[in-house]
Amino acid sequence: MDSNVTATGVHCLNCGAEFESHEARCPYCGTMYEPGAEKQYMRKLGDIREDMEDLNGLALSETKSELKAAAKSTLRTIVIIIVAILLLSGILYLWDFVRWWF
Numbered sequence: 001m002d003s004n005v006t007a008t009g010v011h012c013l014n015c016g017a018e019f020e021s022h023e024a025r026c027p028y029c030g031t032m033y034e035p036g037a038e039k040q041y042m043r044k045l046g047d048i049r050e051d052m053e054d055l056n057g058l059a060l061s062e063t064k065s066e067l068k069a070a071a072k073s074t075l076r077t078i079v080i081i082i083v084a085i086l087l088l089s090g091i092l093y094l095w096d097f098v099r100w101w102f
């Protein structure tokens with residue numbers, strides 16, 4: 001079977017034309033070239049798998065950054081409320097102090 005493989009490509013078993021070994025079919029007569037078809041199939045599978053991984057990675061990182069942003073804004077709100085309470089109690093304390101001593 002390897003006798004039809006050359007340095008540049010393969011020879012069609014049907015018509016003898018030379019074509020690249022990654023082709024799935026002879027471009028001249030359309031005869032199936034199984035090793036080439038297998039290579040193309042595996043490459044497509046690999047591409048699809050990579051695409052899926054890209055998609056998953058993207059979705060995950062987006063969700064993460066969204067969660068982070070939500071946590072950040074929640075934290076900021078809590079800090080603002082605490083500061084407001086402290087300020088208010090401080091003012092009330094000062095007000096009491098002023099009222100009792102002057």
Ligand SMILES: [Zn+2]
Pocket residue numbers: 012013014015016017026027028029030031
């Ligand atoms: Zn051919």
